[in-house]
Amino acid sequence: MFEYALSVMIFLPIIGGLALLLSPVSQSTARIVGGLLSAIILFIGLELFLTFTATAGMQFVESRPWIESLGISYSLGVDGISLLVLMVGAILFPVVFTVLSARSKGFYANLLIAQGAMLGAICATDMVLFYIFWEIMLLPIFFMIGLYGGPNRLPATLKITIYTIAGSLFMLAGLVYVGVSYQAQFGKWTFDIVQLSALDLGGGWAVGAFLMFMVAFAIKIPLFPFHTWLPDAYTEAPSSTTFVLSAIMAKIGVYGVIRFVVPVFEIEFARFAVLLSLAGVVGMIYCGLAAISQKDMKRLLAFSSASHMGIIAVGVFCMNVQALTGTLFQIAAHATSTGILFLFVGLMEERMGTREIDDLGGIAYRAPIFATFFAIAMLASVGLPGTSGFIGEFLIILGAIKFNAFIGFLAGTTLIIGVCYMLWMFQRVFFEKTNDRTTAFKDLKPTEALSFLPVIILIIVMGIFPQIFLEKIEPAAQQQVAKVFTMTQGQVADTTAPTPGQNNHTN
């Protein structure tokens, strides 16, 4: 059965979603069907995680040729790098179906298609296949924001769509360049990422292609200064869509860098690493400061999410085992903490019709369970020891200091900003005085509490026993870093191992 597990995980939700769109079912039936499908995916995902062995290679591989004249194949696989990202995409969806309700069946159908496409992008080991899923996953997001979003949804939809498609199309050109170069060097066509890593690229167009890839991923992550679509899109999207965007889609951007850019463009990557990690840090600081001044809770969380994506990105660009494992771990931690916060805000908006911080207050007195859950997720998001957020951020900062003390220092101190806006927001929303709106606030219903509980437990388990997760991803991370290191050591040694006190910005 597990031979085709990945294909099932990808196409079950896509087919289910299309079937929902085409058949005349009611909104509540669609919700149940969606919930069931996502539960099936959840169990397949858990089973995959448990049977995954801690080695460096690809597992659960499926491969068959598709377009043979260009060496494009339908090949899927999971390794330590994609494992946790895949888990995030597989495990968190049932919560979306149980907690928030939507206006029509179309929303649930789109949600399912988005899940399928995202899982496809995560599992694909062929670049063209990855690109196809990468583009498909934007379409349901486009319809979800445009059809079910907030009052200013149209500009937000256009912004995110055109922004991301622009990035993707550049990536298409870069991707074809990689394929053509492989053909020129080895005499045959392939887009398989394992084989492409043997490429030896150089020259102006290689840098150009690298930048094209990076633009696509930087927009998705979003990396400073490509983040401008994010506040609008995250705020206007329905909360469950925001959750999908923040918890999964942004992560695929980071994952794409690790999986497709690093192995192919080792030299260019090493050359730009300092610049890119600086972009990550600047994004952290900028979005963190912007978050402090927000009045809308969702917009605040949007900036906070972007700020945390900055540190995840820094982890990728540091190119050492600690930072890379930290990043992969933090991808899951960020999804379970910051991502889940969007669902909480969605609940609050559904019950009180507002998410302005000034309109709220004293929720903790009315809804203690809700407040506790919120607090745990929030503390994980700011990286309190004992929660999932601490492990990832600690590892990343450790790696960053090894890579470049200045960037490590900036990343470490910037985390304080996160604590500031989060705790201040928490104080204003959950404590202080209750008002007419918040006195009527009801605590979580048992079903809601039960659907959030596993995630909350996961946050704590990940914080206390990180080894369960780290041991599965470490071999692959080590292999990845080792490969990059041997390739780049001779050529840009001063970038990867900076001497203390010397500033490397000019690389």
Added chain:
Amino acid sequence: MYDFTSLLPLIIIGTGAIGLMLLSAYERIQVDTASYVSMGFFGAAFFVQLVVGCGPNNVIFENLFNGMLVSSNFTMIAGLIIFGCGFFTAMSSNTYFKVNSFCTLEFYSILLFGACGMVLLTMAQELITAFIALEIMSLSIYILVGYDRGNISAAEAVLKYLMLGAFAGAFFTLGTALVYGGAGSTKFADISGFVASSGGNTPLLIGGAFLILVALLFKVAAFPFHAWVIDVYDGAAAPVTGFMATALKTAVFAVFANFLALNGDLHSGWIDFLFYISVFTMFGGNLIAIGQNNLKRMLAASGIVHSGYLLIALVAISADHFTGSVIGYYLAAYAAGTLGIFAALSYLGGEGEKRATFDDFKGLAKVRPYSAAAITVFLLSMAGIPPTAGFMGKFYIVTSAISAGQMALAVLGVVSSILSMWYYLRLIIKMYFHDAEESFETVGSPLATTCTFVLVFCVFAIGLYPIVI
């Protein structure tokens, strides 16, 4: 004998055209019948072409009739696309003329004649033949464009097209004469042989080739000969516009590729010229398309942009690296998407095409979700979003450009398709994110609707199983 086997589809279409013309003398025969008959002939020709080209007895001949025509995989595919376009056009015309009653039997006959000229053009391997085919095609299209005599915009369209088209035809003839003077022959093979031996730098040859290129660029609406296309597409009836945009482009690009691919020297002499033409075509087309409020005008402008993409493949073409398969594939993908939209317009447009602007299609998804979904699929295919045919087409074009070392052109093509996202998305947004203001009732036969959904299937089928010749 075998020469005629390759020509069999063409003969079928020709017979159909003449037969229908004779039939139209009888009063009792309905326009409906004529559309079924023409569909039958297109279908038969398609099938025969398929059997002749891809059947068990693979009778492909490089040269027919002493080198006057050529029959290769590329011309076979181009022929298939043209027959397919004709078939679907006849199908959607059937519905279109249920509400717009200016049709007579001769319409379908002329449609068949047009297809006849186009298929001949794809096979032409000699300049005089090419000219004759070009004129058969053009004359038929002129008549089709101006078929609605009472309509002022159709009259304007045909006048513009006829005047400018006549100039293009004259250029082509003059070019032929000059080339004949320079190379001593009108056969492509002999011209390329002469270029290979002499270097091809004679002024007569250069001038002649230039004039021929101008005529061909005019026909595909490339910059700077693109200005006519907007008004002509707008003035013609929706099915005719669809036919023009797809079949005509296929035929002209086929002969263009055949002409350019023959000789490396001839091609490399024009490569810079074509490079700039394709860049300006893409960006000029985009600039025009972004400002349009009328759907048909937008599609006309986007047709210019697609011509630009096809010119990229022509820049990348060479004798040893024949990108004909890329061109053929892209044309098929583009034809499926464009014909689909025009088929949808044929039944959604209503009487006298009263629904024409973007605003008229507001809220279509709320009232007719399946039609809106179909149009969305076509638009996404034109925009090149996977998993549609348009994506694979774009992928092949970019691949061919980069393989030929034209990285800059590939990047510019990508930038241009980013720009084009705007006007494709705009219609999707109008259809989905606004509330409906009318009920979009349609009358007439369901043929155009069927045609639309068959083409949706085609878009995905071509995209997921990209059989490249």
